[in-house]
Amino acid sequence: MTIRPSIDVATRVSPALSAVIDRLVNDPDREQPPQTLAEVRGVLLERSARVGNRDIEYLHPQEDSSLLGELDRLIEEYGRDAAAADFVAARASxxxxxxxxxxxxxxxxxxxxxxxxxxxxxxxxxxxxxxxxxxxxxxxxxxxxxxxxxxxxxxxxxxxxxxxxxxx
Structure with missing residues (x-):
């Protein structure tokens, strides 16, 4: 049984990182979307290592390091196995x-x-x-x-x- 944080962790995430996590977790083209913060981090690292393949990039190169830094802080605070979907802030259409x-x-x-x-x-x-x-x-x-x-x-x-x- 997974214990959920007692606070709304989505409010602790920048809109940019929340949007990236949302796109990754809900990507219909991914056979196995990332489920945890550690898996999201792995996808972002893999993607930033692929220089020149702009078709699948979600991030501007300048945002790469700041979003990874923010993600690392979240992993440090909530753990590698924290559910990635919990860090997606709800927004109205x-x-x-x-x-x-x-x-x-x-x-x-x-x-x-x-x-x-x-x-x-x-x-x-x-x-x-x-x-x-x-x-x-x-x-x-x-x-x-x-x-x-x-x-x-x-x-x-x-x-x-x-x-x-x-x-x-």
Whole structure:
């Protein structure tokens, strides 16, 4: 039985390293995706040793050493066998990020919206309003509702939505 850390370790990882780990762990082209921090480190070292094969690189050469250093610190703190997926920070899609930002800007929300509050606002017309202004595509409505439901299942209705905004 694996003991999970009592803190949200994904908040202790830089967005760049979180994105790299996410791509590696969820890469459909990998026969055996890395499952632990040590395996992620091995893949990154292997990739940085392959000079000239730019097709499979996820990292800019200047980021290589800083991300490996950060990964080494995580391994030192959490162990080589820590589950790599635990270090991937959850982020909302672009469409859901727009909904969260609209809710944050809406004076009708007495405080920062939670995932549950955002879902209620979506069902009460927030999504339709953003579709009407052209900020969201009409086809995304069902997908966004499914995404918020999945985030609620994973984090609970009381999770502040603001921290899931994806800035790109």
């Amino acid at each position: 672009e469409g859901l990020s727009r909904l969260i930002q609209a809710a944050l800007d809406d004076i009708r929300f007495p405080r920062a919206p939670t995932l549950g509050g955002l879902r209620k606002a979506m069902l009460s017309g927030l999504t339709a309003r953003l579709i009407g202004t052209g900020a969201l595509d009409e086809d995304d409505e069902g997908v966004l509702l499914g995404e918020i439901d999945e985030l609620i299942r994973e984090y609970g209705e009381d999770q502040p939505a603001e921290f899931l905004i994806r800035f790109e």
